[in-house]
Amino acid sequence: MQTVIGRIDRALDMTGKIVDAVETERLSAATPCAEWDVRTVLNHMVGGMRLYAAELAGTEPVGAHDADWLGSDPQAAYAAAAEIDRAAWHRLDVPDATVRLRFGAVAAPEAAKVHLTEVVVHGIDIALALGRPDLADDELSAELLEDMLETRGVEPFRRPGLFEPELPIAADEPAHRRLLAYLGRTWH
Numbered sequence: 001m002q003t004v005i006g007r008i009d010r011a012l013d014m015t016g017k018i019v020d021a022v023e024t025e026r027l028s029a030a031t032p033c034a035e036w037d038v039r040t041v042l043n044h045m046v047g048g049m050r051l052y053a054a055e056l057a058g059t060e061p062v063g064a065h066d067a068d069w070l071g072s073d074p075q076a077a078y079a080a081a082a083e084i085d086r087a088a089w090h091r092l093d094v095p096d097a098t099v100r101l102r103f104g105a106v107a108a109p110e111a112a113k114v115h116l117t118e119v120v121v122h123g124i125d126i127a128l129a130l131g132r133p134d135l136a137d138d139e140l141s142a143e144l145l146e147d148m149l150e151t152r153g154v155e156p157f158r159r160p161g162l163f164e165p166e167l168p169i170a171a172d173e174p175a176h177r178r179l180l181a182y183l184g185r186t187w188h
Contacts (some may be wrong), residue, residue: 001097004112007140008089012082012099014137015045015123019078027074031129033178038129042078043070043120047080050122052115053088055099058109068149091149098154099118113147117154120144121183124176128187133176142175145182154183 019042027039036044046069054061063069068078089095089112099111106114120140127135148154154163164184169177180187 001018001112002107003091004109004116005094008112008116008119009086010137010140011119011123012086014135015119015126016078016082018123018127018130018132018135019075021130021135022074022126023169026130026180029129031125032185033125036125039070040124040174041073041122041125041129042063042074045118046070046077046081048118049085049113052111053084054100056088056094056097056112059099078176099159114146117148120153121185122180124180125185127176128180136174136176138175141168141179145175158184 003095022038022042027037027042029038031038031041033041044065046066047063047067050059050063050069051065068083075091091097094108097146098113099108101111101114120137124136124141127133157163158165167181167184167186169181171178173181177187
């Protein structure tokens with residue numbers, strides 16, 4: 001569990017750097033997340049972090065996942081949510097917690113893997129939308145992809161609108177692109 005939490009910390013840091021690079025005029029840029037622009041992906045991620053933190057603390061969330069979590073300052077909204085999210089995952093009782101996700105209740109170690117995937121992948125989505133693939137953490141992307149391949153990763157969740165079929169990609173492509181291809185995301 002500590003390995004996954006450490007990766008969540010790294011993912012929050014990576015994505016924080018990406019979010020800091022978002023200029024206001026780029027909030028409407030298209031992302032690899034079909035039909036979602038940068039603002040929508042970022043809002044989804046901030047809402048998700050707030051909801052995970054509430055679940056881990058055993059409190060009611062302060063809003064719905066699709067509420068406007070960003071307000072007029074997306075960077076500040078992300079930074080605040082990341083701080084709350086990070087603290088929630090470092091609670092001593094987390095390994096024994098149960099987290100309610102859209103598809104049902106799962107043990108915290110499994111929820112942590114789902115959350116890690118969301119933070120890494122949506123961070124990469126935003127980086128690519130900004131034309132800044134250099135901000136993607138390829139070491140973290142490679143670790144996540146390796147874990148997914150070893151454990152059947154998203155295979156049980158492959159369906160339109162969630163995870164499309166895996167796409168072919170050259171083995172020498174950067175790890176963040178190989179991760180997106182595994183998840184069925186296209187980006188040019």
